[in-house]
């Protein structure tokens with residue numbers, strides 16, 4: 001049997017397991033400069049070379065966050081950026097949080113040149129990577145869109161592993177729409193079947209990847225309201241049907257759910273033992289309250305950091321199935 005990942009095979013497994021450690025998840029802070037600009041605009045700040053690092057510095061200097069967070073997803077700019085007091089953000093991440101921390105980034109430029117960029121990111125202390133492909137339900141996704149998404153993710157995963165990076169595989173099925181939870185489930189089954197077909201075709205080492213799925217819920221504009229227990233039933237059925245137990249970790253995105261909703265759903269998924277580490281890789285559901293609390297004012301930094309720590313701790317408990325609200 002040929003397994004990709006050659007000389008990095010053991011390291012990839014170790015990295016993936018480290019990220020997927022009990023009670024821990026990922027802080028996604030990889031908003032592109034444009035998306036970061038929207039967040040800053042929501043609190044009345046301009047999207048500048050001063051304000052972006054100020055917000056990112058606040059995030060990476062939360063004391064003790066490493067108790068609940070095992071990795072951070074960084075936008076490429078952040079990988080080379082400094083904090084407001086001139087230290088490299090990556091160095092601060094490793095120092096302030098915990099030795100388990102593994103910085104990583106997402107690609108924005110497609111497959112061309114990905115191998116050499118992966119090797120360069122590895123040199124910057126990144127140990128895993130993220131590729132996100134978006135699929136939308138209301139008018140699709142077409143069979144071709146699903147195939148294209150799955151093939152792209154599989155090629156990226158293979159290239160990442162060849163260069164020592166654990167690939168986070170993220171086909172994001174957007175929540176937008178009025179569709180039912182059954183429709184989301186149907187689409188998710190197709191997408192994950194195709195993704196694993198091509199991951200296998202590309203000899204990707206399953207023990208050295210992480211997944212980042214959307215939750216299975218009704219569309220965001222649907223009138224149906226379902227409980228966390230129902231969401232968890234659908235998700236676990238999907239995972240059991242489609243995801244091999246060799247995959248160490250499944251790190252959900254929050255996708256525009258409220259902070260508490262995302263935590264409750266994760267908690268519901270962890271009420272009985274799972275073959276994989278089922279955890280979080282949230283951006284909005286970790287950052288929203290912290291951002292509002294900060295409001296761009298230096299005197300609010302501590303309160304904002306406490307808000308982030310509170311969400312991280314709540315999701316850590318949810319990963320262990322012990323969140324009580």
Ligand code: 13P
Nearest residue numbers: 028253254255282283284
């Ligand atoms: P949200 O949790 O805000 O959906 O973001 C997740 C993500 O993919 C960013 O990396």
